[in-house]
Amino acid sequence: MEVRFDDVTVAFGELMALDRLTLEIPTGQFCAILGGSGAGKSSLLRCASGLGHLKTGRVTIDGTALSAALRRQIGVIPQAFGLSGRARVATNVMAAQASHGPLWRALTGRYRVADRERATDLLAALGLEEGQLARRTDALSGGQQQRIAIARALLPAPRLILADEPVASLDPATAERALTVLREEARRSGATILCTLHQPELARRFADLVITIDRGTIVETMPARDERKRA
Amino acid sequence: MTSPAETWRFPPLFGHRTLAILLGALAVLWITAQRVEIPRMVALTSEAVLVPLGLAERSQVGDGLGATLGQLVPIQLSTRREIARIEGFDPSRLPPFARIETVETRVAELNPDTLRSETRTVRTGWLVEPFGYLFLVAAKMLETIEIALWGTLFAVSIGWPLAFMGARNLTPHPAIGAGARAIAAFLRAMPELIAALFLVIAFGFGPIAGVLALAFHSAGFLGKFYADDIEDADPRPQAALQAMGAGRIATWRFAVLPEVLPQHIACTLYALDRNVRMATVIGLVGAGGIGQELKGRFDLYEYGHVGTILIAIFLVILSLDLIAARARRVWQ
Numbered sequence: 107m108e109v110r111f112d113d114v115t116v117a118f119g120e121l122m123a124l125d126r127l128t129l130e131i132p133t134g135q136f137c138a139i140l141g142g143s144g145a146g147k148s149s150l151l152r153c154a155s156g157l158g159h160l161k162t163g164r165v166t167i168d169g170t171a172l173s174a175a176l177r178r179q180i181g182v183i184p185q186a187f188g189l190s191g192r193a194r195v196a197t198n199v200m201a202a203q204a205s206h207g208p209l210w211r212a213l214t215g216r217y218r219v220a221d222r223e224r225a226t227d228l229l230a231a232l233g234l235e236e237g238q239l240a241r242r243t244d245a246l247s248g249g250q251q252q253r254i255a256i257a258r259a260l261l262p263a264p265r266l267i268l269a270d271e272p273v274a275s276l277d278p279a280t281a282e283r284a285l286t287v288l289r290e291e292a293r294r295s296g297a298t299i300l301c302t303l304h305q306p307e308l309a310r311r312f313a314d315l316v317i318t319i320d321r322g323t324i325v326e327t328m329p330a331r332d333e334r335k336r337a
Numbered sequence: 338m339t340s341p342a343e344t345w346r347f348p349p350l351f352g353h354r355t356l357a358i359l360l361g362a363l364a365v366l367w368i369t370a371q372r373v374e375i376p377r378m379v380a381l382t383s384e385a386v387l388v389p390l391g392l393a394e395r396s397q398v399g400d401g402l403g404a405t406l407g408q409l410v411p412i413q414l415s416t417r418r419e420i421a422r423i424e425g426f427d428p429s430r431l432p433p434f435a436r437i438e439t440v441e442t443r444v445a446e447l448n449p450d451t452l453r454s455e456t457r458t459v460r461t462g463w464l465v466e467p468f469g470y471l472f473l474v475a476a477k478m479l480e481t482i483e484i485a486l487w488g489t490l491f492a493v494s495i496g497w498p499l500a501f502m503g504a505r506n507l508t509p510h511p512a513i514g515a516g517a518r519a520i521a522a523f524l525r526a527m528p529e530l531i532a533a534l535f536l537v538i539a540f541g542f543g544p545i546a547g548v549l550a551l552a553f554h555s556a557g558f559l560g561k562f563y564a565d566d567i568e569d570a571d572p573r574p575q576a577a578l579q580a581m582g583a584g585r586i587a588t589w590r591f592a593v594l595p596e597v598l599p600q601h602i603a604c605t606l607y608a609l610d611r612n613v614r615m616a617t618v619i620g621l622v623g624a625g626g627i628g629q630e631l632k633g634r635f636d637l638y639e640y641g642h643v644g645t646i647l648i649a650i651f652l653v654i655l656s657l658d659l660i661a662a663r664a665r666r667v668w669q
């Protein structure tokens with residue numbers, strides 16, 4: 107999916123979170139967004155997922171505005187995970203599947219075997235264990251919860267992945283592992299990734315396109331120099 | 338852009354506006370206190386407290402309470418019925434713990450032949466069941482609990498859809514939300530006792546009127562409480578699922594229900610607790626259960642029986658509270 111930001115402004119009172127920002131991310135690209143705290147990274151992602159309050163401009167995905175059908179093809183990894191803390195890990199992961207396929211399956215917990223297997227594959231790839239499936243989500247560490255949020259977003263094989271600091275709570279080795287899973291999954295389904303990061307070296311290693319923003323405007327756009335990712 | 342830290346102003350804990358609101362509220366309370374006779378209540382109550390301390394001679398409140406409360410004890414446990422009035426009585430098959438007492442009374446009668454007063458002995462048999470009244474109260478109490486249980490079940494099944502439609506974050510349309518909230522408010526505004534009065538006319542004396550009266554009122558307040566819980570739930574899981582295209586039912590099931598389940602259970606258990614208490618009250622107007630018995634005994638000045646009933650109600654509420662506390666611990 108191709109994502110376009112056209113002259114987008116988002117303001118909180120006097121503070122400009124995004125200031126007349128224009129950006130185009132072609133289909134299938136891993137786009138990393140760098141920038142300090144309060145630079146407007148999260149606002150950018152919120153606009154792409156339709157949660158931002160745009161003062162000017164518009165955001166289009168594949169040339170159209172967000173619709174319910176489009177939303178089903180988007181995987182979202184929120185900064186604060188957006189998991190239901192009291193629910194089990196398995197319930198949280200499978201929640202993404204509720205908008206794909208019949209609702210009664212989700213409500214009765216009778217998921218397709220293929221979906222269940224995909225969920226366990228993803229969780230295992232991200233370094234989680236079977237014993238954690240039945241545990242209450244808020245009993246897990248921040249890093250584990252973050253990976254559950256990643257698995258949930260990837261489960262329905264989305265065409266666009268919006269990841270807000272998806273490795274902020276992970277140690278360097280796990281962060282690499284998670285970003286690898288993210289990139290491999292995106293490659294397999296041809297998905298576009300918009301991912302905010304704090305680590306420039308990770309951005310250069312994993313992304314096709316690195317954008318740096320400051321005070322709501324793009325200060326630098328560059329293709330990633332590291333060619334290892336193309337291997 | 339940022340000013341030096343030494344020039345920062347620290348916000349006060351509370352401002353003049355809070356203080357003014359507080360003083361205004363106090364002034365309003367002072368006026369209403371006169372209207373509901375709070376000063377007289379304080380005077381009478383302190384008088385009642387001073388009597389047992391020997392600091393006052395007598396108290397109107399103490400005398401009134403003492404006269405009635407004193408009659409509640411000893412509580413009535415047994416029943417005593419005249420055998421001659423029991424239809425098809427079989428002395429060989431007595432109820433458990435029962436015994437027969439024979440009472441001899443000497444009756445003075447005028448003999449019409451001799452025109453003289455003669456005394457003769459009359460024997461009457463009485464069936465005494467030492468715990469008979471206790472069993473009766475237990476049976477009535479069970480009926481009360483059953484009325485409350487069914488009233489609560491119906492209330493949950495009416496209140497849940499009202500909450501789902503009425504909660505601002507799940508409602509399909511603001512107008513539907515306002516409608517659902519209005520229905521909940523209307524149901525809540527109808528007191529059980531008044532509803533029961535009308536329903537007794539419609540359905541006749543007995544538990545049906547009780548079940549429906551409790552169901553309507555508690556559906557109203559459960560609809561409100563459930564909706565408030567749903568609105569207060571953490572919005573972030575909901576936003577995450579909705580951004581991925583989840584519908585309202587899926588959002589409710591996976592992002593709202595896990596968060597609000599403990600509150601829902603606590604509210605429902607409170608509704609049940611309240612309905613058991615209210616079921617005794619609406620029994621007073623003929624809607625079945627222990628209340629009907631209570632009202633009958635009270636009107637006959639049989640305060641011993643009233644005492645038994647009051648203790649039974651207290652014990653049921655207490656055990657319900659213990660069960661509820663355990664249930665809440667399980668679903669924390």
